[in-house]
Amino acid sequence: MSAAASDTAAYLSGDFLDFRGADLSNLDLTGAYLVNSCLVGVRFEDANLGDATLTNAELQGADFSFADLAKAEMVGCTAPDARFRGARLFSVQLDDAILEGADLSHAILNSAKLYKTDLRGANLEFTSLRWCTLGGGTMPAVLSGARMFGCQLEGAKGSVVGPVLVDEDATLSLDGADLEAWFSEQGAENVQVVR
Template structure:
């Protein structure tokens, strides 16, 4: 079990914006010392966290809808059940972060780092994840319908088991890297570059095999 930061002293760098810093300080001051206590909601909707290093912090269930988190470091942070709807996460570093059951509908996370991130049971439909680094990410039960994954690095990621397959309905996946990806998923997936090209079933299965991921299984 990981131990997450719960005090002001655990913050690598506070956000430059005064309102964001005040909200973060108030949240940390309200957190219990031990992991067993009640975790209050971090109210960060619409705030600008630019310049912050929040790596390793306890942010379970944080409310960050429409927040600006571009370039923010959130390595190994606890963001389970966080709401990141329409948030901007361009170039953010969420490597190793726990994002189980997180909500990220329509977020913009282009070029974000999600290496080794736990995205099981997350919902990131209609999100922009172009050129994201998702190497070895856990995606069991993830719902990514309509999400743009063009150019993303998905090498070694796990799409889940037969009963926990990732939902990739009409995900755009042209130019993504898939070597050694494993697990089960459902489509169809748009693999077109200049125009839409939806593949499903055996055709999609062969496409994954041709792109270095023969162990990915497509559910019909």
């Protein structure tokens, strides 16, 4: 393989395509372009989706367990009941996403952006953020405007930027010490709210 060929990484371009039910586990999908794609029920376990673009993708029930989604752009995606268990979500952009009933337990969300993301439960299934890392030190997770009523937060730790909407009607906004107290009341281990 020539040096020029090895410097150019091939990537998957599947915008507006239907991958429903596919198994893409363990694949290197770095930089994949899957805008507006139907990825319902797709298995991405242990896949590398770093720098991938999944803006407005349909991800209901997709399984990203232990996947690497560092710097992925997932703005506006619909991912109810999706699984991100143990996923690496460094600097992922999940603004305006729907993650109702998703499993983000043990995920690492350093510098993740979840601005106005819906993390509420759906169909009696609660969104799980159990034992996840919500940012750390200089890399807080941005939860400004996120709707988090009913989230399971046992053992969660890290640092976040608020304010967060914490009631069922998404009208009660908490920030600062009030938000830290709310996290603690939900069973979080240690969540610091930063400015």
